[in-house]
Each structure stands twice: as structure tokens, then as C-alpha cells.
Amino acid sequence: MATDILTMTYDEILSVVTDLGFPAFRAKQLYQWLNKGAQLSEMNNLPKAFKDALTENGYVVDLPKIEKKLVSQVDGTVKLLFSLSDGQYIESVVMKYEHGNTICVSCQAGCRMGCKFCASTLRGLSRNLTPSEIIGQIFMAQRSVGERISNIVMMGIGEPLDNYDNVIRFLRTVNREEGLNIGYRHISLSTCGLVDGIKKLEKEQLPITLSISLHNIDTEQRKTIMPITNKWSVEELLTACAEYFKATGRRISFEYTLIANENDSISQAEELAKGLKKFLRGMPIHVNLIPLNDVSERSFKKSSQKNVEAFKNRLNALGINATVRRRLGPDINASCGQLRLNAQEQ
Ligand code: SAH
Numbered sequence: 001m002a003t004d005i006l007t008m009t010y011d012e013i014l015s016v017v018t019d020l021g022f023p024a025f026r027a028k029q030l031y032q033w034l035n036k037g038a039q040l041s042e043m044n045n046l047p048k049a050f051k052d053a054l055t056e057n058g059y060v061v062d063l064p065k066i067e068k069k070l071v072s073q074v075d076g077t078v079k080l081l082f083s084l085s086d087g088q089y090i091e092s093v094v095m096k097y098e099h100g101n102t103i104c105v106s107c108q109a110g111c112r113m114g115c116k117f118c119a120s121t122l123r124g125l126s127r128n129l130t131p132s133e134i135i136g137q138i139f140m141a142q143r144s145v146g147e148r149i150s151n152i153v154m155m156g157i158g159e160p161l162d163n164y165d166n167v168i169r170f171l172r173t174v175n176r177e178e179g180l181n182i183g184y185r186h187i188s189l190s191t192c193g194l195v196d197g198i199k200k201l202e203k204e205q206l207p208i209t210l211s212i213s214l215h216n217i218d219t220e221q222r223k224t225i226m227p228i229t230n231k232w233s234v235e236e237l238l239t240a241c242a243e244y245f246k247a248t249g250r251r252i253s254f255e256y257t258l259i260a261n262e263n264d265s266i267s268q269a270e271e272l273a274k275g276l277k278k279f280l281r282g283m284p285i286h287v288n289l290i291p292l293n294d295v296s297e298r299s300f301k302k303s304s305q306k307n308v309e310a311f312k313n314r315l316n317a318l319g320i321n322a323t324v325r326r327r328l329g330p331d332i333n334a335s336c337g338q339l340r341l342n343a344q345e346q
Contacts, residue, residue: 002060006034006132007173020053035179037139039063063136064090066144068339070332077329078145081339084109084133088126089343090157092137095328100150105137107167108158109340113192114227115213117259119295119341120157129158131169138180151186155211157340160189161197171206184208190255195232198240202247211288212241213255216263217275225262238279245283252283256322257290258303258311269311273318287315287322293333297341 005013010031017027026046033043040051040061064082067089071078078094088109095102111118112125142149152174154160160167171187174180190211191197201210214234216222222229232240241252254276258264276285289312292302303311308324315322 002058004062004132005059006061022050026050062132064133066140072329072332074331075328079332089340091339092141094141094145101147102151103138103141103149104153104156105134106156106158107134107160107163111158113159116225117298117300122297128163131166134170135173153188155190161191161194164197192228193237195236195240198244202244207250210252215257217272242280253286255288257292258308259292260301260303264303264307264311266314269314273315273320285320289322289324
């Protein structure tokens with residue numbers, strides 16, 4: 001069995017190195033390289049005997065491999081398709097903003113949440129990604145675009161709270177000062193609403209931004225597009241959000257994908273405003289409206305521009321801060337899930 005050392009802590013590396021009979025300063029050197037996302041072959045101040053001992057004992061650095069790179073001619077957005085060591089495919093997207101580069105990473109190969117409008121869940125979940133496979137997307141993307149990545153959104157393939165321990169280890173690793181050094185305030189984690197996960201996350205003391213994919217505030221209606229609602233009602237979800245805010249002081253943002261004739265009526269905007277205000281009294285609320293990206297395998301259609309504007313205006317009029325998310329990389333279909341599907345199919 002191979003043991004991936006990429007996201008090991010210094011103490012873990014030290015015990016690997018001393019167990020193999022090498023001096024502690026080798027652990028320090030190795031740890032420095034790992035924090036740069038280097039492959040074993042690139043670690044040029046480490047003797048061959050040391051690297052051979054690592055390899056022979058099954059210690060590997062397992063970075064994902066870039067299989068395809070698409071660059072938007074419109075806004076410079078970069079979409080990467082990666083293969084993993086067992087032949088799975090995943091995707092990341094790098095978006096260029098004035099405040100720096102943001103990466104959208106995947107945390108699972110596939111997804112088992114079953115949201116009816118989402119491409120990532122079409123073939124179910126293959127497996128969880130390891131912490132190294134998640135952070136590896138960032139190291140490889142930085143090399144590929146040649147610029148530092150300063151912000152992370154966990155909005156790629158997969159449900160972060162369904163791969164809880166690996167995601168937490170990933171978050172703690174990207175935050176290391178001697179590594180990527182990405183501040184928790186520059187990280188957003190998006191969930192379809194795993195209430196047990198939200199409760200656990202609340203205790204981690206990670207000042208990241210939590211983002212909830214809500215898409216409908218009516219429990220019965222939400223069940224028809226997001227099966228997770230059968231497990232936790234919208235009321236339970238919003239109560240957990242209120243508690244999260246009370247405990248952490250971190251505001252939560254809400255994602256709302258607008259689907260024609262499904263969740264985009266004026267009365268649904270009114271119910272949304274009413275419900276958010278009722279459950280989240282005192283919390284600054286922001287709703288991100290996302291016009292649905294068409295997924296060819298799915299029958300849903302995006303809301304008209306007119307309905308999107310009307311929905312937004314109604315929320316704003318009711319005192320809910322709502323903005324429409326600009327679509328990046330329109331020419332490369334930058335939203336996640338589809339490259340993986342195509343690659344997996346071939
Ligand atoms: N599982 C997590 C993170 C991944 S999805 C979650 O559900 O939040 C990232 C966001 O994209 C979610 O808000 C999701 O609902 C949304 N999304 C999925 N498919 C979409 C589509 N076809 N068009 C627009 N947004 C979509």
C-alpha cells in the first residue's frame with residue numbers, strides 16, 4: 001500500500017524519516033519541498049539513497065496529472081481536467097479577479113447527493129479524494145497558470161461535508177504559513193446542506209466562509225430537486241445556519257440557482273426573503289443568484305434574463321442583499337462536472 005506524504009504534518013514526516021534511519025534535517029528538507037508541491041524527482045538537495053528508501057517503503061507524492069487545459073478567450077478563466085493515479089478524472093477552474101486568482105476545486109470523484117440539475121452527480125460517487133488530491137489541484141494549477149492562487153472555493157465536483165475528514169485536513173494544510181499560506185478568510189466551502197457536517201464544522205474554529213446551496217426555501221419543493229432535503233428539512237438546515245453564525249460570527253452566503261418554472265417566481269422570491277429573515281434574524285444575509293448552466297443530460301432550463309432581474313429586485317426590495325453571479329469562461333463551459341463525464345465515458 002502506498003502512503004501519500006504530501007499533506008503530512010512536520011511531526012508525521014519526522015517520524016517517517018527517523019523510522020527509516022535518516023537524520024532529522026532530512027525531514028525538514030523534505031517537509032519544505034512538500035509544502036511547495038514538488039515531486040520527489042525535483043527535490044534536488046535530497047540524496048538518492050534517501051529518496052529510494054522512501055519509495056521502497058511505499059511513501060509517494062501523488063500529485064494529479066493535467067490531462068486537458070482550456071483557456072477562455074473572453075476572460076482568461078482556465079479549466080483543468082486532471083487524472084488521478086487510479087484513472088479517475090476530476091476538474092478545477094481558475095478564475096482571474098482583480099483581487100487575485102481564485103480556484104474552484106473538486107473534493108470527490110463524482111457525487112452521491114443526487115441534485116437533479118447538477119452534472120457532477122450523474123454517475124454517482126466513485127470515491128472520496130484524499131487531502132493530497134485536493135491540494136494537488138492547487139499546486140498543479142499554480143504551475144500551469146504561472147501565478148499565485150490566493151483564494152479557494154470548494155464548489156467543484158463533490159460534496160465537501162460528505163468527505164469531511166479529508167476536507168478538514170486539506171483546509172489546515174493550505175493554511176500553513178510554510179506552504180500555500182492561504183488564509184481561511186479567503187476560502188469558501190459550499191454545501192447542499194448536510195446538517196450534521198455543519199454542526200461539526202462549527203467546532204473546528206476555521207474562519208472560512210460557509211456557503212449553502214439552497215435553491216428553494218420550501219421543504220416539499222426542495223425535495224424534488226435536492227434529495228438531501230429528505231434527510232434534513234429546510235427548517236433544520238436554516239436553524240443549523242443560525243447556530244453556526246451565533247457560534248462563529250461568520251456570515252453565511254446562500255447560493256440560489258434559478259431554474260425556469262421551478263424556483264424563479266416572484267412569490268418564491270417573497271417566500272425566500274420571508275424564510276431567511278425568520279430563521280436568520282440578525283445575521284447579514286447575502287444571496288448569490290446563479291442562472292442555471294444548461295446540462296445536456298438534464299431537462300431543466302435556465303430562467304430568462306427578465307425573471308432573474310425581477311427575482312433579484314424583489315429580494316432587494318424586501319431587504320435581502322442579492323446579486324447575480326457573472327458567468328465566467330462562457331466559451332469553455334467553465335462550470336464543473338462535464339469534462340469529467342466526457343473523459344470518463346471515453
Ligand atoms: N456539493 C456542494 C458544492 C458543489 S456544487 C454544493 O452543493 O454546494 C457548487 C454549486 O453549483 C452549488 O450551489 C450547486 O448547486 C451549483 N450547481 C450545480 N449544478 C449547476 C448548474 N447546472 N447550473 C448552475 N449551478 C449549478
